[in-house]
Amino acid sequence: MENTLNDKQQQVNDLKNRLDMFMSTIDSLDPEVTDIEDIDKLIHMLNELETKYERYKKDWKGTL
Template identity: 55%
Template sequence: MKPINDKDTQVVYLKKRLNIFMEVLDSIDPEETEVEDIDRLIGMINDIELKCEQFRIRG
């Protein structure tokens, strides 16, 4: 995948990733959540954070 340098495209990308995260979060049943589910959520947040940092560096 080629780097996303356009600010508008970066914002759209991040919004999509956050929406996916929210959908996954909404679908989790607290009564049946396992450690792997929490790890997956943390991984998603880490990926979004990494992408934000990459976008910030690209300016």
């Protein structure tokens, strides 16, 4: 079961960490050997980041 983050600062930190992981993954890719599976993995990471953001955004409504 997924650990739910209720505190807005925890949620922001979670998004930052996920974005950092995404950026690290991009930085580690070698353009000469990157294949479609690597690109799919990046797209999956972005989709997960967007899903988390949308979930947290609902939590933040009324607190912004």
